[in-house]
Amino acid sequence: MRLSRFFLPILKETPKEAEIVSHRLMLRAGMLRQEAAGIYAWLPLGLRVLKKIEQIVREEQNRAGAIECLMPTLQLADLWRESGRYDAYGPEMLRITDRHKRELLYGPTNEEMITEIFRSYVRSYKNLPLNLYHIQWKFRDEQRPRFGVMRGREFLMKDAYSFDIDEAAARKSYNRMFVAYLRTFARMGLKAIPMRAETGPIGGDLSHEFIVLADTGESGVFCDSDVLNLPVPGDDVDYDGDLTAIIKQWTSVYAATEDVHDAERFEREVPAEKKLNTRGIEVGQIFYFGTKYSDKMKALVAGPDGVDAPIHGGSYGVGVSRLVGAIIEACHDENGIKWPEAVAPFRAAILNLKQGAADTDAACEALYKELSAKGVDVLYDDTDQRAGGKFATADLIGIPWQILVGPKGLADGTVELKRRADGSRENVTPAEAVARLT
Numbered sequence: 001m002r003l004s005r006f007f008l009p010i011l012k013e014t015p016k017e018a019e020i021v022s023h024r025l026m027l028r029a030g031m032l033r034q035e036a037a038g039i040y041a042w043l044p045l046g047l048r049v050l051k052k053i054e055q056i057v058r059e060e061q062n063r064a065g066a067i068e069c070l071m072p073t074l075q076l077a078d079l080w081r082e083s084g085r086y087d088a089y090g091p092e093m094l095r096i097t098d099r100h101k102r103e104l105l106y107g108p109t110n111e112e113m114i115t116e117i118f119r120s121y122v123r124s125y126k127n128l129p130l131n132l133y134h135i136q137w138k139f140r141d142e143q144r145p146r147f148g149v150m151r152g153r154e155f156l157m158k159d160a161y162s163f164d165i166d167e168a169a170a171r172k173s174y175n176r177m178f179v180a181y182l183r184t185f186a187r188m189g190l191k192a193i194p195m196r197a198e199t200g201p202i203g204g205d206l207s208h209e210f211i212v213l214a215d216t217g218e219s220g221v222f223c224d225s226d227v228l229n230l231p232v233p234g235d236d237v238d239y240d241g242d243l244t245a246i247i248k249q250w251t252s253v254y255a256a257t258e259d260v261h262d263a264e265r266f267e268r269e270v271p272a273e274k275k276l277n278t279r280g281i282e283v284g285q286i287f288y289f290g291t292k293y294s295d296k297m298k299a300l301v302a303g304p305d306g307v308d309a310p311i312h313g314g315s316y317g318v319g320v321s322r323l324v325g326a327i328i329e330a331c332h333d334e335n336g337i338k339w340p341e342a343v344a345p346f347r348a349a350i351l352n353l354k355q356g357a358a359d360t361d362a363a364c365e366a367l368y369k370e371l372s373a374k375g376v377d378v379l380y381d382d383t384d385q386r387a388g389g390k391f392a393t394a395d396l397i398g399i400p401w402q403i404l405v406g407p408k409g410l411a412d413g414t415v416e417l418k419r420r421a422d423g424s425r426e427n428v429t430p431a432e433a434v435a436r437l438t
């Protein structure tokens, strides 16, 4: 992508309305535009990151055996009357009436709809286990939308729903999602800690929230600092095998949200120097809720004995759009964003430090063509900005690798390769720069 042809509306001023660094940086970097309270347009740079995150979530869901579908954003109120949640959900639900006076709502979550789909087709335990997920926009009319994408009203969520014949099987499905979440967040460069959590309006008796520690987080949490150093399963993890050892390792170290915090146990189990009482961002939550929806909505399957019984369910959410903000909270400095490579909008940028000079123009064009041909997602800053402005832009938008092409270096046959993560720089030949990035 040539920056001169891209759409990157960088803001010079720090927007006053933004209270936290991720929101400020997303606005300054031209990733996002607020259209109404808690409702945002994703500009091209922001969309690139959102898509990268979405794809990592998708790959890890698929790896764990979940199957993607896509349910609509609008749902019938009557469906929610079946579960009793139409009235229970309260003012967070956006209720809509169509021209025929039919009552609809913009889905805040999808337990009812997926249960309706499931019960329409699945009759036998032989079709279980089943886990269906989608990545779809949700709407919750939050009392206080704030912090940009962290607490939007319209936001992108991955939500998966598991169906099993009994509790033992459902716990296996829960464990698969638990492990998938460990892998998902680690691939994005995040430490997200599974913490025992309240089940809230989803219901049920077993739940973990995945929390990224951050002072700006809205959740209070307590944990043993050892939990920060546990190993994340590799991509060879066997989802058909026994995952209980991994789950045990992660759940035997104390980690709980303030809602379910057990002060006595914390005192007893965690040595003083390892006690952490801090704040965090909830980037995902998993629930086992048993037969809560299948009872009310008659989602029954025949077991091996031929007798119909309600299925045991779980649901598993990831805040895809919230993650964009959470990653920035974890990865930035005074100059801007430092994207982990896996989610960066571009892997590399080429900065032409003397636009219009024959030698730098030619070297940049050649690099741009070669990197693009080799499949590297590269942004070529071919604008008329001064060198200082180009440095600032590349740092602000957080491109992990920057190739600085100036006349002095070129005279010696070199360019500078800068790493955004640690600011390190190295003089290399253009060919070496290409080799490093491919």
Ligand code: ATP
Binding pocket: 109, 140, 142, 149, 150, 151, 152, 153, 154, 155, 156, 157, 200, 282, 283, 284, 285, 317, 318, 319, 320, 321, 322
């Ligand atoms: P919160 O406690 O932050 O209000 P929640 O517990 O209500 O979130 P869940 O129902 O567990 O949210 O939804 C799954 C995930 O969706 C959450 O873990 C979070 O990452 C994301 N999410 C929830 N509400 C919002 C929101 N208003 N804006 C952005 N992401 C959200």
Ligand code: MG
Binding pocket: none
């Ligand atoms: Mg909420």
Ligand code: MG
Binding pocket: 282
């Ligand atoms: Mg919550």
Ligand code: MG
Binding pocket: 209, 282, 284, 285
């Ligand atoms: Mg939650």
